[in-house]
Amino acid sequence: GKEEKNLGDVLSRVQPEDLIRFGMIPEFVGRLPVLAPLMPLTTEALISILTEPKNALIRQYQHLFNLEGAKLTYTDDALEAVAKKALKRDTGARALRAVMEELMLPLMYVLPDMDNNGAHYVIDAACVETPRPLAELRVKKRESA
Structure with a gap:
């Protein structure tokens, strides 16, 4: 519903810095050349x-x-x-x-x-x-x- 759409909007704008703030180590995040959010299938x-x-x-x-x-x-x-x-x-x-x-x-x-x-x-x-x-x-x- 609406919550999924908002979550999708947020996830589509995630940046490497967000992942580091979330707790992932910079060396790991640096190995991810592309961040692609996945949405549940309808x-x-x-x-x-x-x-x-x-x-x-x-x-x-x-x-x-x-x-x-x-x-x-x-x-x-x-x-x-x-x-x-x-x-x-x-x-x-x-x-x-x-x-x-x-x-x-x-x-x-x-x-x-x-x-x-x-x-x-x-x-x-x-x-x-x-x-x-x-x-x-x-x-x-x-x-x-």
Whole structure:
């Protein structure tokens, strides 16, 4: 909130002299050529980490489903639920992989045994909160031509 913004403003203006006054020895501070404040990630930032990079986690799982002949979709509220769950762990973006693994591993385990030709699975926020069997996430099966 507002306190975080004020803290961010203060941290962005920290100078080497401030670190020395804080108690760090000048020889150590002299070895830090750049001071860069880090701010906590927001839900929005975590969602963009999940979805935007070329090899984003979401795309990796979609690709794995694609290899089995199935389509995988995440709803926006599912992405938000994953991000919020990761935020609670307070370990930054690393928590995204852990949360996604917990969600996807049981589903990936049974995926090869399913009839996936043209299958479409959708993961929503309810599934992130309370895992469900893969069969319950199927929304449609395309008719074969």
